[in-house]
Amino acid sequence: MNKDDIKLSDIQRILFGEAPIEFLVETFVRTFLIYAFLLLIIKWLGKRMSGQLSINEMAVMLVLGAIVSVPMQVPGSGLAQGILLLICTLSFQRGMSWMGFHSKHFEEATMGKTIMLVRDGRFELEVMEENHITRQLIFSELRSNGVSSLGQLERLYLEASGIFSPYELGNPVPGLSLYPPNDGGLFNEQKKVDHLITCKNCGHVQHQSEIGVCGNCGKNEWSKAVK
Secondary structure, eight states, X not given: OOGGGXXXXXXXXXXXXXXXXXXXXXXXXXXXXXXXXXXXXXXXXOGGGGSSOOHHHHHHHHHHHHHHHHHHHOTTSOHHHHHHHHHHHHHHHHHHHHHHHHOHHHHHHHHOOOEEEEETTEEOHHHHHHTTOOHHHHHHHHHHTTOOBGGGEEEEEEOTTSOEEEEEOSSOOOBOBOSOTTOHHHHHHSOEEEEEEEETTXXXXXXXXXXXXXXXXXXXXXXXXEO
């Protein structure tokens, strides 16, 4: 389109584009048919597509969005091409699920795997760095699950679907407080453990007389251990 053809007074072009007005009716029919077929495809993909998505399933959803837009809106594109692409996407997803079921290595390579972020009240720092997981993200997820101290946790897993799965100890031990530093009120209300301090970097707990560098991560940032 030439810049001379762009005029603010051209209301028909602004509202309806360059296609004739009759194409609006065709667009409605195209959208209805593609939408109906898309619902069938999602149903055939399985119930997982409406829940938490794996990497493979997220990729499928993004591809579906790209496929359906063209046959719904472009006059020169027929519906058959879009429907064929939807069927191909369904076949790819089913094929990858079948291969993942029969091969653990293929499943981990395409779907991801569960990783451990907290072990016995301490951060797994190397795992967090490798997977680009920040402490604040973990703090937020744990607080939303009612956890106020790392000492409550035996394990914290990050599932392949991206869900955090905390497993708490039957008897909590002293650990690092999860309350924000600027919220002194809640932190002050937590029960402090005499003579115990916890590393702010990894959550390691040691006796106050051993203050210096952390025996687990080598940092020198401490806080009172809470229980």
